Amino acid sequence: MAIKTILVIEDDRFIGEMYVRSLKKAGYEVDWMVGGNDGLIAARNKNYDLILLDVMLPERRGNEIMEALRGKEDLIPNTKVIIITNFEQDDESRMAMEHDADAYLIKAEITPKKLIDVITKLG
């Protein structure tokens, strides 16, 4: 299944805009949410092919969103999730997130071009 629609949940405006711009230029349909609550609502309401999920978000952390979406039952069985973060935690919340996600990427290492490569491989 090729990836067409993407939800970006990222609170840093510069970083969010950068991903949205590059993904749109690459032909993806992109929605962008800056808060954890809005992000979770959007993820539940619309069937995205892919969610790019930041971890350090206002209101609700990425790991909580992941838990809400895939913890007890998988609410998004047709959606891939890529965790994007600059803070590597050495704890269980990360292990759980990694387990439930399709990829875990460090933002500082992933330029838009590399991100699109990963998305293409994932799709």
Next chain:
Amino acid sequence: MFFDRTDIYTPEEDDLDFISFAAHELRGPITVIRGYLDVLEDELQPVLQQDQAELMKRLIVTANRLSSYVNNILNASRYDRRHMKLRLSEESLKRIYEGVSDDMQLRASAQNRVLVVDIPENLPTVAADANSIGEVLGNLIDNAIKYSNEGGLVHVAARPIPGFVEVSVVDRGIGMPANIMPSLFHKFYRSHRSRETVAGTGIGLYICKAIVSSHGGIITARSIENEGSTFSFTLPIYDTVAQKLKSSHNSNASLIEHGGGWIKNHSLYRG
């Protein structure tokens, strides 16, 4: 009267936490700088003059290097807190190198060095954490570039030896005197000469050694002053350790005698 001042002299967990926190903070701006450069390089390509394109290349190389320094600091902090974890899987060196190849070629050409890479296709696969070994290669190649001369050759090669694959990074640069060799892999060590002539923190080789020995390999250096240096490291051939790895869920603990450390695989991609 006695004062207990030992706490002044021992690095505390808090200090390391602070360093790690600060280094993490740097990653936000680095993300923006590297990302926007990536975008601009593409979009400005048709209009940039040749000299401007060269400046752009230097910006990208510098931003990439900054990112590597931050990774070194984070890795060293994790290693010192015994929080380093490797996730070993069956990897080919060729593929690991491909992950850093563009960056390395760019670094070499921006500094006017010739980087020649000779990694045969048919080498046995190794048990490795691809990202961490990519960082080792990046550090060693970066050093070879720094300590060689304008137009100099940096040669990366790999060959099988019993039980291991050995990777070498060879330069024909300024080399090192024999007396500094024993301290080379110590944290923050920099020779007098390096301190005077070449910028650096003395953390790169320390973390290279930490990563390689956490794989169950060894890292070595040979050098002749004014003729150049060769840094080599070994990685266990996958088949020789596959059974051990399977029984420990791909953690490196079974491969090293004094485990306990771990390195995060920080761009895990499950295809």
